[in-house]
Amino acid sequence: MKVIIVMKGCEFSIDVRPQEHILEIKNKIQHSHGIPVSSQTLTVCDWELIDGLDLDDYPLISEGTKIYLSAKHTPLALQQHDCKVKITVKFTARKVDIEVDKTDTVRSLKEKIHIVDGTPIKRMTLFFSGSEMEDEYRSLTEYGIAEFSEIIVFLKNMSRVVAEPPSRRLDLVVQTSSSLLNAAKIPVEMNDTNTVNEVGKLLQERNILPCDDYIFIHKQRLMRDNCSLRWHGVQNGDYLYIFKGTVNRCG
Structure with a gap:
């Protein structure tokens, strides 16, 4: 199967086996991109993958899973990519500049807007390039967000906010x-x-x-x-x- 290695906005795929050791995956990354195994840290959902285990020990990893790579010494080819970008969040009568990570989700962007501006998260609807950013769990990279992108915030009327459904x-x-x-x-x-x-x-x-x-x-x-x-x-x-x-x- 293929997994996606993500590092500072740069993505590349590698072929892996379910029984493959994490250390073997690091060796593949070293061979293809020149990043020393000793410098690599691999994580999924902020959880570090341990060299002595294999992919079968991580049920959350499957076809197309994104594995995040950080390295103490980054090759020049990858240093050109930067995870952090500055975007502009535009309201009806004002603008706010915010620094975000490309791997942030739409939900985490709403949380940052709330922290910076105080706008209630439930009232926010975000638009980029004329399209609503509907999926709160998609990353900003997947929506094409880059340096100096402009996000438009529309606010729902509180009377139109749908009440929480009863528990089930x-x-x-x-x-x-x-x-x-x-x-x-x-x-x-x-x-x-x-x-x-x-x-x-x-x-x-x-x-x-x-x-x-x-x-x-x-x-x-x-x-x-x-x-x-x-x-x-x-x-x-x-x-x-x-x-x-x-x-x-x-x-």
Whole structure:
């Protein structure tokens, strides 16, 4: 299968096998792009891939998955690409300049606008080049955002903001990694208004998981502890992948 390696706005694909060691993938990157293995750090959803494991240990990696590469010493060919870009966010009567990362999602851009300007996230509708940026989980790169791009913000009237639907029950499967409970599949019933943190606490209260820190993944995306299953778009029958560890968020 093919995976996409992303580094500072530069993307390239490589062929990999499900049983391939992470170290072998780093060797391929060194051979094709000249980045020393010792300088490479590979991550998916802010979670570092460990040299001694293989792709089978990471259920969230599949065909087309984006694996992010950072390196202590970047070849000149890749140094020309910069993840950080400045864009202009245009309101009806004012403009705001914001620095973003090309890998930011539409949702995270709305969060930055909210922090800078105070505009409620629920009221925002974003447009770029005449088209609405509807998918909140697509990256800015996928929408073609580049340096000095202009994003237009339309504000919904509060009376038109759709009320939150009532909570509903979800039958889920929590899939652990092979290094945790021998890759167990755990059926869980939750409300879609429950947070990710509450899912973890339920598993700990049932003595299924020891009291520790865990990372949850849904559809190849890192889940936020204090956000609800509904916020993450979790549907009935979905799988949540769980790994032991914590994530340090930067920026």
